[in-house]
Amino acid sequence: MNLDIEFVLPHWLYWSVLLLLPLVVMFFVDRSFRRGGTISGGDTAEVPAGEEVAVAYQPPGNLFTAIVDRLSGFSGRYVAYWALIAPFAFAYEVLVRYAFNSPTNWVHESMTLMFGMQYLVAGAYALREGGHVRVDILYQRARPLNKAALDLVTSVFFFIFTIALLVTGWKFFSQSVSDQFFFGSSYANETSFTEWAIQFYPVKFMLFFGALLLLLQGFGQLVRDAQAYRYHWRLHDGSRTFARVLLVIAALLAAWVVFEMINIAVTDYDSLAGSLENSLGSVGIGALTLVMFGSLMVVLVAGLPLAFVTGGLGVAFLYLVGDQAMLNLMPSRIFPMMTNYQLSAIPLFIFMASVLEKAGIIEELFDVVYKWMGGLKAGLAIATVIASTLLAAMVGVIGAAVVTMGLIALPAMLKRHYDPEIAIGSIMAGGTLGILIPPSILAIIYGVIAQQSVGELYLGSLIPGLLLAFMYGFYCWMRGTLNIKLAPPMPVEDRVSTGEKLRLLRNMLAPIVLVILVLGVIFTGIATPVEAAGIGTFGALVVAAMHKRLTWPNLHAACMTTLVASAMVMWIIFGASIFVGFYILQGGQTFVQELISGAGLGPYAVLLLMMVLLVALGMFLDWVGILLLAVPIFVPLIKGLTFDGVFGLPGVAPADVSLWFGVIYLVNMQMSFLSPPFGYALFYIKGVCPPHITMAQIFRSSFPFLGIQALGLLLVILFPALVTWLPNLAYG
Template structure:
């Protein structure tokens, strides 16, 4: 055995040396082996990464090794600077990442307390005579588990163990059954609390709450598209997904009894998201609340065991540690790439191109899809986003919307051969009669549905941006009027916000605030053209008093034209009219 291992190690080392030798020779011949050549740096780093991955090394070590080797080859002094790249991972900035193990732990505690089995039992009883009902219910279970766990693997493995055998026993087509679970399991990327969204928030410095809200509607849309597809296929060909036999359908009493075990888990999910969306707590604090509540729920339901608690801790540690290694490797890789100036040159080149910005967006989507066939989603995030997000902002696109596009791409990557992880999760738990070929074929229609969802999100960004705008740009301002002065642009999207000014006259009739409103011409014109708002101004004595005491406001457009258009007001206040002469 030792001889075999040594031979493999020697072969691996030989492959690495030969690969690097060929790569350096090619770049040297092309005159690109210098730090001033962004193309040379790019080719060297990404080709090196493929060489290292071909040896079977873990992706985290491949990324870090390539970074160090690249630094030595192109700019040796940069290797000594790598440690300083992690200065951003301070206790303060790392608070966002702390939410990740807490959400994972919450999910595994709920999972080990039997929530997946309870969900399936409830769906099984309620699906009844509906053709494809069991498959549709499985999609709903995956969506709910996504909201509890935030990682794809748990839903895929759980439903692979519970739902697939149950569907096969009810004469479901094996490809239909496995495809439903794999596609449904990937919903954990989109539906909050999504671990991937938290990591994107850390890299792009965006609000976790906004990202969670942005992923909710697309996630529900995608789940609905799956359900519609299953319903149509089952209607056209009932042999693919037949209804539950008559003798196995429960009565109303049994159906209601099956729901009682779901109350606590649903309350936990709702409480966590409510705290985040309303700003009552930070995402990390909400995650801590969810983790502790999950433990309480397990105790109340009588499902808390020492072994389950230990298993939840170990699986949380394993998954969090795996993510941490990927982050360290990817950040090191990105740090060297940026340190050599390649990322800045690429950003400047792309933003300076005379092409339609949508062409850039589409190319980025294709790069996500291609990279997703070979790299881990976390690695892609930390490699691409430091380059892509500044480009997106420079082109005038919303980075929150772009996050949703990225996550949908990662969903596709998780069920795309040859290396989609959900394919291998399913193979690990599927019955023996289901082959890898069956699993590969099963995802084709669902991959098409995901591609359609991506196109819809590209064409209609409002699908992703409607809910975060409503929560954080409307209701948050209704609840916190003082924030409106710093977010005046929200009035253009939500005209009803004029009522905030009316309800807070002290804020409106402050001269400094009024000057800020008038300086934003679009906002001022919209407000002054709103009859209720303009009527409130003209009939309020505080408005006239403000103009008299701070007469410089009278001459600021569009206030001057507004006053001239209301001669009755000027007649009632001749001293203000005199200022306009």
């Protein structure tokens, strides 16, 4: 009996679902809210709580900003609901592949293209919601007037990026429809290379449309920045010199940008007199490195979101070192990222995390672990680490883990008179295990950038992740044993019987099965990480339904959380791919490699230098930015080195070097989340701490766990088998 299923999704049905489904979901969501529906749980978007600074004055905007906000809100909400399609699509793919021996191509391609379009449209919504991560080294410490002036200056780089993407995105789109600049009689109708042969021009149109939405939202933000500047100018009681200087700089930069836009519009080959096109064309790679990364740090500390810092500077250097024709590299760098199959696992895992959080699974998880471990000395801190480890295996989203465990575990520990530094440190360290414990989102991005198997990375990072979790728990137990007042055990009257513990464990059966299912299908090779993410999301919906939390308001909240978090990550990737891609194109990768190799350092000294650089970068930059700036340069260099071991210990096989370094990198990035002064976990936890907990206490609480992480990093370097044994056992 032939059970083959030959169904191929018609193109018209695909586009119809994308167009109509969000409207149907909007109807049911709005009706549910009108009938008194509420959202369960909190907000687990991966946006640092510490970035949201309360200010006394909120610029009122005007009619234009109100219209733009509504447009960005509607478009963001519209594409956010597309996430509801993916779990069912991937569940269908796995079912027909194994039950009916009928694998498809159209499922993977349709979902990849869908998420690619979602990323582009979501940029404006994320900007409206403050979801784009910024580095506030100096910005947050500036006085209100100077902060408003900095916003006006740095907005120039935002507009450089968005206007360039708007123009080049239109060209990129139009060329997929016609071989002429605009639509012409010759209809190209570019399609994909699979048998599904979907048209690419609607997808490429989103490069233009997403840039247009982002540009409009940027103009709305500019109006508010100008209102804030005028307001604080009137109230400012000190010197206004610095603000005046910044305003002059902003005016000069804006005038230069307008002039160069005119130059591009009226010339093809010969620039206008005074144009800076190709003005840095003769600069050597050493000087260019200083200029590019020096300007990057200057604009970063001024407070512009990382995505637009790297994107705007990347466009500027494309023009200054190359010419206007080189700007057309922009969409050709962004399009492969927005349509990368592996990266589509990111919104799926974030969606899975959000659904589970709304289903109340995380609260139940902590309650169960606490009842089991509470009788130990420092049992509540140990329970926090264990719950965070399990949570990391469910979601892989660091912001979700730290914030959620901070809301649940911190009040419980403080109520039981735990030392605040042990309580806070265990939450932050446990929450950052999402970097290592599969399914890590950082591992997915690293695998794409470094061309490394994500499945191997997941297996390789599992033992180091569990080892660090054990070391965190052991440290808490040791502190509680040496001084019981620092971390007292659960009171006897609150402890439960073994039968009650088993009954509580039964409540966690469904999420535990979900974790085993997701990781199992990855490790056994049954499904790719993307398919596993889709299956996991489908399972999360089932678990939410079992807990009677699968409501329209909860689905809405999960979709919007997913949209902001994934847009933040992906727009950083878009901007950094331009900046780093251009630097590598100019020979930057070779320059850095020759610089390091020319220093005469041995392989382990080179690795140590990389680790120090990564730790330093982690003190200031976002983890996605570090990955995109450093990994494309470090990985080719590390692959060419031989690691024979130190102190007589075994070395690393050449075939395993890339995997080994990838896990070392992940451990290092876990340190970056706890590294003062700007580690993101420090600000995640600050957002949920009681007012009496100071940043100094948070900083001090991170130091012991940073030491444990450094020890874990050293163990992974000295004993490579901690990384390579499990992947070699599974894959040979």
